[in-house]
Amino acid sequence: MQKIPDRNFDALVKPTKLHRSLYTDPDIFELEMSRIWGQAWIYIGHESQVPNAGDYFTTNINHAVPVVMIRDKDDSVRVLHNRCGHKGAKVVDKQSGTVRGALRCAYHGWSYRFDGSLLKIPNEHGYQDTGFDASEPCYSMQPLAQVSSYRGFVFATLSDEIPDLVTWMGGAITCFDNLCDRAPEGEVEVAGGVLRYEHDCNWKFILENLNDTMHPMVVHESVVKAAESYIATLPPEAAKQRREAEIIPPFGASYENFENTGITGFDYGHHYDGGKTSIHADYSVDPDYHEAMVAAYGETRTREIYAFNTHNVLYYPSLTIKCAVQNIRVIRPISVDRFVVESWSFRLKGAPDTMLQRTVLYSRLINSAMGMVGPDDLEVYRRTQKGLHSPVNDWVEFHRQYGKDRILPDRIEGGGTSDLDMRTQYRAWKAYMEQSYQRGVDYA
Ligand code: FES
Ligand SMILES: [Fe+2]
Structure with a gap:
């Protein structure tokens, strides 16, 4: 492997590629723990x-x-x-x-x-x-x-220099608002226990995978096909009643559908995909839930809340939330090739129990160690962890739609299948590792 001079992060993170040692070098992991996890909220x-x-x-x-x-x-x-x-x-x-x-x-x-x-x-x-x-x-x-x-979500930091939590979240804060506004009472609470799923690979793989929309139709193809074959055997009315029939097939959506969701990135590595639409956009709306929402917010505001439909939101580096499903995943690193994902489900206060039932079902189907989607993802992370030990090529690339990102004052927008999410998080990775944020330097 090419020898990287100490602290030369320019040699590790290029605009469109990363050095493989980011995933395999225990010394880099230790630096990440002090400079990223020891500084970020x-x-x-x-x-x-x-x-x-x-x-x-x-x-x-x-x-x-x-x-x-x-x-x-x-x-x-x-x-x-x-x-x-x-x-x-x-x-x-x-x-x-x-x-x-x-x-x-x-x-x-x-x-x-x-x-x-x-x-x-x-x-x-x-x-x-x-x-x-x-x-x-x-x-x-x-x-x-x-x-x-x-809004009830507690963060802490080992740094007394990082900006306050709201400033640090930037424009990504609207996703927390959307998650909580989906409750008729405007608040959520933990319910339904926690699923812990140990991953024997580097912690960054899951963050990269969240809004990698070029993989679902490949990695999850078999489970989507199996689900669709089963759904086809059901009478039409029965299929509608099974929420699995709404949750699993969208993982097989086309490249075009994922392109249309868009990706939005922010400072400090936060980003989300979707907004106008997502793989959750076509879920049926429980009539009792809709009634409670309209009573709380009125019809127009209720429609606005539903319409902001994101897929995964990342608050880099520790938390990813799903507003439309009221489910969050928390990343807890252990070593260079081990971490744990905690999946927590939330009850929308003032909503009927059917909403929590869907949240828990989603978590069990998708995020659990016995689920139908998360284990597919872990399998490809494992293969990547192994493949990156090969000396034949030191680089992991992320060129997709490079140069086409739209840079706005407080955010960057791009196509849903672009690698904008990678560029966003690795700009932050480099800034944390170079301690630029701590010195108050605007790296952009
Ligand atoms: S009281 Fe002695 S270590 Fe805590
Ligand atoms: Fe996946």
């Missing part, structure tokens, strides 16, 4: 996962740094480093649950308020006249550098 969880004081959810903000999201007694949601101020033990070990009174470390029993401040040290008089000052922040469970939520 990372999705932690949804406020509805911690409805009452003392409720918590634990995760890692990158491959290693443990954090805990906890509801405080004043009803605020905190995100704290999950590290004891004494000798460093992880304080909260379970994935989720409720603590009463205070957080208590299992090692020597130091306890903390829900805002992370040190509450009590057992046998404390041994610290007298030692120079120890219990009020110093290092002896608390320290909050993340910045914590913010948007």
Whole structure:
């Protein structure tokens, strides 16, 4: 493999191609964890996962740094480093649950308020006249550098330099609005559990695949054909009643259909495909749901909400959401060739249960390890991870429709089958790795 000089990211990311070491080099992975995952806003969880004081959810903000999201007694949601101020033990070990009174470390029993401040040290008089000052922040469970939520979705960052969450999301924020506005009450809540799916390949493959519209008709051809053959055996009325019949066949849509969806990219690597249309655009509308929406918003606004129909939205690098299906996937990297995808389903508050049933069905059919679409994608990621060890060619290309992207003041637009999504995320990859964002440089 061609030797890349240290920190020469120009040698790794070109306008239309990437060096294969981005997927195989453990040193690059470690740099990504500190410079991308250690700087960007990372999705932690949804406020509805911690409805009452003392409720918590634990995760890692990158491959290693443990954090805990906890509801405080004043009803605020905190995100704290999950590290004891004494000798460093992880304080909260379970994935989720409720603590009463205070957080208590299992090692020597130091306890903390829900805002992370040190509450009590057992046998404390041994610290007298030692120079120890219990009020110093290092002896608390320290909050993340910045914590913010948007419409209930909680993000945190290890950086105190990255712009605020709303600025960082830019124009992609309208997709969060669309997801929540699809609820008659304007709010969503986690429901139906979480699916965790371990992938034995580099974390970036799934982000590249989200809006890669040149693959569904190839990779998912067999499942689409099997579904269509089965649907053809059903009487017309029965086929309509099966929601699988709406969900699976659009994965086999034509190149022309995918071209027409368009892709829109933003600063910081965010992007979505669709907007005017998507593979979800032809789902039937439950009459009870429509009635509740019209009662809440009126007919015109309801139609506007339905009409903004995106496929996958990426908030680079940790979160992808599906507004029309009320489903999100969260990326949790582990090593250069391992990561976990969490799929969470959301209930539209004020909507009939049939909407949540469709969301959970979608997640099971498409995102689950036992599903019909996600395992197809994992199979091609695995083959790519293996193929990239070949020394015959150091480059992964993304020329499609290069030079045809329309550059607007706050976004870039292009054809649905273009590699605009790749160009968008790898401009951000390079800016994070060069630490340009931290210096406030506009790389565009
Ligand atoms: S390491 Fe937590 S109390 Fe000692
Ligand atoms: Fe796919």
